Amino acid sequence: MSLAFDRHDHAACRRDALAAAEAVCAERGERLTPLRRRTLEILLESHVALGAYDVLARLAAEGFGSQPPVAYRALHFLVERGLAHRVEGLQAFVACARPGAGPHEAAFVVCRLCRRVAEEPAGAPPPRPDGFAVERxxxxxxxxxxxxxxGAGEAP
Amino acid sequence: MSLAFDRHDHAACRRDALAAAEAVCAERGERLTPLRRRTLEILLESHVALGAYDVLARLAAEGFGSQPPVAYRALHFLVERGLAHRVEGLQAFVACARPGAGPHEAAFVVCRLCRRVAEEPAGAPPPRPDGFAVERxxxxxxxxxxxxxxGAGEAP
DNA sequence: ACGCACTTGTTATATCGTAACGGTCACGCT
DNA sequence: AGCGTGACCGTTACGATATAACAAGTGCGT
Structure with missing residues (x-):
């Protein structure tokens, strides 16, 4: 089942993800500050990938800083802890659909129209040349x- | 064997790729113009991924146009025909290491320091949600x- | 109170990519 | 030959994505 494209209890997604975020931060002695928490909440509103500037606009409208580093720093914080992922093909970010697993890799199925993203467990590792150290x-x-x-592209 | 990271007859890479490019274009009634050919040659100088602006600088220095669309158009031409690939993780382009196969997908092993890229056959298709039409x-x-x-990062 | 680490904010700039328009040239057609 | 047509290349202008560098505020242990 892929949350992004199927009907599901989205309130539970949000709740679980926030709880997981609290847990991850507590465990590591780090702070889920209002900015970071709000950034995660914004991503959690749907399974749609948001550009950093979309997130930034939302944050700025709520009284946070309005310059790019504000959004990028919060997003990087979340990504490093496995609470969000960067979708390379869209240059955008989604909340993690399997929070609480700690930092992890995943495979993504991405609709290029509505930008919804389904997260699947990462598949088999790709072949790699001798001596190559895969990091990501x-x-x-x-x-x-x-x-x-x-529907020819229904709204996200 | 992965060409990018192993010693090999690189002159053969170049020769084969150019021959394949000629063939692909001829077959499709399209033109491998000097700009397109030169763009491919620049990519073929190594298995290092080049940014569009790197390619552009080279082209401009040789008397071609100096504005971004010049490079992007040539690169898109090559990518669409499977003669080059875009490496998303680097936002950069490499010559295809398996030319002559027509447009195709591949997996890439990318060194983040020297930006060399090894092209491997694409692995198994990832799992996908019901009804999802994978395009890329x-x-x-x-x-x-x-x-x-x-060597702590030897030059490309 | 003080110092320190961390977080947030700013300015400025780098990097990547495309839309839109105009000129030129080759080619086929009448 | 003259003329349309389409492909190609070049430009200007702009938009989108991302980071470096620095300043200031916050919270907390001592």
Whole structure:
């Protein structure tokens, strides 16, 4: 089941993700500040990937700083802790759909129209040349979700 | 064997890729113009991924136009025909290491220091939600190649 | 109170990418 | 030959994404 494209109890997503965020931060002695928490909440509003500048606009409208580093720092904080992911193919960010697992890698299925992102467990490691030390994997499938194929791109 | 990180007959890479490019274009009734050919040659100088602006600077120095669309158009032409690939994780472009196969997808192993890119056959398709139409896959492993781990980053 | 680490904010700038428009040239057609 | 047409290349202008560097505020232990 892929949350992004199926009907589900989204309130539970949000609640679980925030709880996981609290837990991860507590465990590591780090602070889920209002800015960071709010950034995560914004991402959690849907399974749609948001650009850093989209997030920034939201934050600025709520009284936080209005310059790019404000958003990028909060997003990097979340990504490093596995609470959010960066979708390379969109240059955008999504809340993690499997929070509480600690930092982890995942595969993403991304609709290029509505920008919804389903997170799947990362597949098998790719082949790698001798002596190459893999640090990070990017596995994404881009295309059209069922709704966007039918409805010619319904709003996210 | 991965060309990018192993000693090999690079002149053959270049020769084969150019021949393949000629063939692909001829077959499709398209033109490998001097600009496009030169762009491909620049990428073919090594298995290092180049940013569009790196390519542009080279082109401009050789008398071609100096504005971004010049490079982007040539690069898109090559990418669409499978003669080059875009490496999402680097926002950069490499010549295809398996030319002549027509447009195709591939997995990439990318050294983040020297930016060398090894192209491997694309692995198994990722799992996908019901009804999702995959159009494009991005599979990349980033890390450090053997040389960059040992030599603390030898020049590309 | 003081110092320190951390967080947030700013200014400024770098990097990546595209829209829109105009000129030129080759080619086929009448 | 003259003329349309389409592909290609060049430009200007702008938009989107991202980071470096520095200043100031906050919270907390001692």
């Amino acid at each position: 994997r990017v596995v994404e499938a881009q295309g059209l979700c069922a709704a966007c194929r039918d | 896959r991005v599979v990349e492993a980033q890390g450090l190649c053997a040389a960059c781990r040992d």
